[in-house]
Amino acid sequence: MTTKLRRYHITTFGCQMNKADSERMAGILEDMGFEWSENPDGADLILYNTCTIRDNAEQKVYSYLGRQAKRKHEQPDLTLIVAGCVAQQEGEQLLRRVPELDLVMGPQHANRLQDLLQQVLDGSQVVATEPIHIVEDITKPRRDSTVTAWVNIIYGCNERCTYCVVPNVRGTEQSRTPEAIRSEMEELGRQGYKEVTLLGQNIDAYGRDLPGSTPSGRHMHTLTDLLDYVHDVPEIERIRFATSHPRYFTERLIRACQELPKVCEHFHIPFQSGDNEVLKAMKRGYTQEKYRRIIDKIREYMPDASISADAIVGFPGETEKQFENTLKLVEDIGFDQLNTAAYSPRPGTPAAIWDNQLSEEVKSDRLQRLNHLVAQKAAERSQRYLGRIEEVLVEEQNPKNPSQVMGRTRGNRLTFFSGNIEQLKGRTVKVKITEVRAFSLTGEPC
């Protein structure tokens, strides 16, 4: 369709869902004849796939946009696109703020990039943020890795956590059919991929919106059923999934993860706060006691399982005592990894307008104290690997040391060891761990 070879560059902010969306949009652009440009200034089409989970994530895109908008005055045929959650949140307002923009498209429209871009190339300025049913995308995503791949299984979220902007910008839950997910995984297996991560904002909600699922709660489709259904996909050696929700996490799922050999013993289950009053104000739908029982149950079935989570400090009204309950939970559970953040009021979320906001000083003080404890506990947890033999799926060469390769254990621990990437890429290697750090390991192939 395009005569002159046009080059594109995508910058992705935020979560794995955004990374997976960017890979699909890149695939669509390459199908349209565009070619990737590593350097944004060498591209004729610039796409920012944005995140609005916290204010600093949102502000980042405006600084990038400002520069490209200036560039567009010298290069009028430059195409500027904003996709993702800021696009959905701001919509038309973004055009008023950056009139040089050609296309503003919400996450639900990622698979429609070809149609929307055609309207732009025909001379229109386009805003696509209306809620739609997400169509299955047949385009071959341009994936960052040739060894591991993201596979979306459910889009959107029906929860109403009072701090979270996701339901507003990603819409209501839309599960893909088990058949569509399996055929994507089969295609990945044929292409030589070894590991798949199944993705969903609230992955435990998978299937409850699919036909056949009954309001009585006797769901025909659940994440556990899906894991069982895709487990024997040829060539795929490892299956991971994220992000779990303690409210819907079941023992049936834990048992399936123990019984299904390809499912890795790594669970990402955000708890957000260790205090029940704060959890109530967040509308998370579980107590810290329930959360602890879930972790205990996982460790009952898989004593060595890796546990990671997310936590927010400085939620409106959080007292020092309530914050200490978060520290206590982190101390007691001992996470392999914990993503931490200070509460950031988001547009359109209930908690953003509450009058008991905490000061930035208090929030950053608590964040610092929590991060200190997290690093300490992660270093303690890492000790268990010393001297052990771990299976590492080799993904890349170590960018800092070309004589080494790097990959992950089944517990999702980044591991480095000496080896040749040409020979080892995509292979699972037994590695004896000789050195441990809080968040990564070093070893020798054995």
Ligand code: SF4
């Ligand atoms: S479960 Fe809560 S925190 Fe997670 S995406 Fe949904 S609304 Fe946001």
